[in-house]
Amino acid sequence: MPGVKPLTNIRTFLLWLLLFCPVAAWIGWQDYAERYERFFQDTSIAQRMLSQKTVQHEAVLATLSALAHAPMAERLLPSLQPAMPQLLGLGHLRDGAWAGSTSPPADLSGTIERAHRLGRPVTLPVDESRYWLVAPSSWSLLLDARLFIAPADFPPSLAMLTLDVGSGPLGLLARQPAAGSPRWRIDLHKPLGAPSQPFPLHSWRALTSTDWPWAQWVIWAFASCLLAAAGAAWQGARAEARRQQEEVRLAAMTRLSTLGEMAAGIAHELNQPLTAILAQVRAAERLLDDETERPAVRQALLASAGQARRAADIIERMRALVKPSSPAPRAEVDPDALAASLLFLREEELARRGIRLSWHNATPGARPLGDRVALEQILHNLVQNAADALADSAGARSIALRGGAAGAAYEFSVSDNGPGIPEEALPRLFEPFYTTRPQGMGLGLTLCETLAGAIDGRIGARNLAPSGACFTLRLPRAGDAA
Template structure:
């Protein structure tokens, strides 16, 4: 199992942005499509009504012609009607079975007249995809060209393509969009002309191309959702920083307390012997004092000195008892991955700023060491800090490797770096209190780590790596093993 120092913050922010953006963007697109379809439906209905009004006029003209007792010649009627009805291309009627018209009678005229009489209304006789005869039961017929019903410019501007089924093939009345070669989403609608004699189907469709998509609304929501995602990421980051600072403060307080304990123990050890010697010398002087005249005063002074010496020893003893725990902390099975994750979390910002990569490798997943989690945190924290200090003057790349795994019947943590290593003369004395190779060091960190390791029945060792670097290994009992 590998942990990286820097979390995938950017990926989490991008994922949150996509979660916010996609549903709303889909809704915006759907709303835009619904509005455009509504406009498309209204425009198609308008076109259908315009065409219906035109073809209904044809029925009115036929009714008027049927009411004439002495109609003019078809040629005269055509000249008088064409200015108002440019779609009218010819007209005529049957007189005693003989065709009289402005143009020749088409094939099937007699059958069409008979059909009109049977249904009691005009019927159509198609010539091609645009021209047709409108034949009435009164024998009058009109030759009409559907291409001239309405000019293309008069149709609503939101229509794309409009066709009318007059003959066997559709007649294109409007072609503002190309039928091929464009990417998009088609909207289509079919209506029938509102004339019983000319119920021609009208087909309308419009292709929504990328230029019709709601780019402005999408861009506005993309920016707003990104700001929301970035704000959420910043809030999570601030919370993580606050938690990191709390953990660092807790660890620092624990470090200061443990360091104070080590320091008090060292001071007590160093001062107990001189204080004991002072006490012995004072008592000897008391016994050897022979001057009768000075004896009471000297004895009083010596007694006071002895009392002060005992008092100093008592103070140091009480200090040592205060800072040292009276009983060792209970040892439990510690999750090494959780321990490493906490350490990586605490050190992420500092190590990244210093150009150091910290990694964790669990060589024995499922295995756990037996110890005190707080003490283990303190030891690994100090070892990583020492490794980071050792890399201060090392050119990049700089790396610290933290690993854990079983070692026989025990468990061990290793902290290694690619720094200059430990000087040979310093290696045997690393764990001595107050011994340090750094100008500003106190020489208590590694001594404290060794003391904490010993309290958990563990041990701490140090070695140099080949060709460069140093490695500190913490050996601990294995949870579940016989110890």
């Protein structure tokens, strides 16, 4: 199984960039979209405010044209200027002569003729801010676009506004300096709404670095840094856990490999005392009928006992080799985490062999007491035995791992739908060196029983109906054990 590499500093930095950059770009785009939407709305408000002024001019001309006896321009101007400060003068042709508060516009006759032809008032620019608005009735208004709206009355998000009344752009608003730091400009062109005065309005704003969403970026940079650090820590923890699992697995494999290499020598060593015991017992059996040979019989039996002790010492050395040197104290173990580790390590491999491995927790709140490493070794061994038993089975093959409370204990079970265990083998399954497989060493279940006993557990086996076998591991349950 390949190990999990912890994230290096460079990889953690790249992970942070991968988290930060897309979201930071999205934050910047959202901020820009909000600014542009506000800018568009406020520009539309300014356009409507200016359009209302120009429509007001048309309304005044329409009213004056409808008067049968028009008042004198000099007397009318002061009464209109409080409501229309942009009105600088007015007048009309009376009996072919100009009657107004100021000098008449240039080419008045041609302008009136053009207004007649269009059927509406027309404009006659004077300079970049002033223009005459001439109606077909000859009534004319001299207007100053600079006085339409006070700069302070424009919406606050607007920065630069110009209006072209016919002689070039007129600056209505200038809230930004002409030069400065690098900028990103947003602008909008809209004509005023009066048919007689459709002056083009230009609004723009330069976005500088001070307009960028620094606060949101800093917050997300800090949050994404925490996420990257958490990811690196999680990856490091996983790598450390895998390393420990590999160390445990390699240690177990080393012990079993050592046992495999020593098996022939151990068999030879055991064969010697057992042969000697057999010879001494047979000799004693022959000498029992002769009263004079009782000392020899006693000697033969003592020699047999010594050889039996020697065989026991050999087996004890084997147990010491297999038994973990310093078993961990019992602690609460999360069965779901234990099963998840087992599924992660074995599920894909078993799937390639056509075997389905599943886990079911019957009582999610219950916890067993034990040593996690020992439990992993036991369950791995039981699953491996079940997989070996399914090797020659036809049809769907499955291994079911279950866990749940059983009274004051907690019970794991590993069951398969294979051929089951021969009845004659059931009583001997946990004997050292006993195996039903041609290539088996007969130590796997013995090791499982030893590990289970070290954590106050018991392991058992039974056959299932109509087929299959089930191994159970019974452990003390957290909360019920002393």
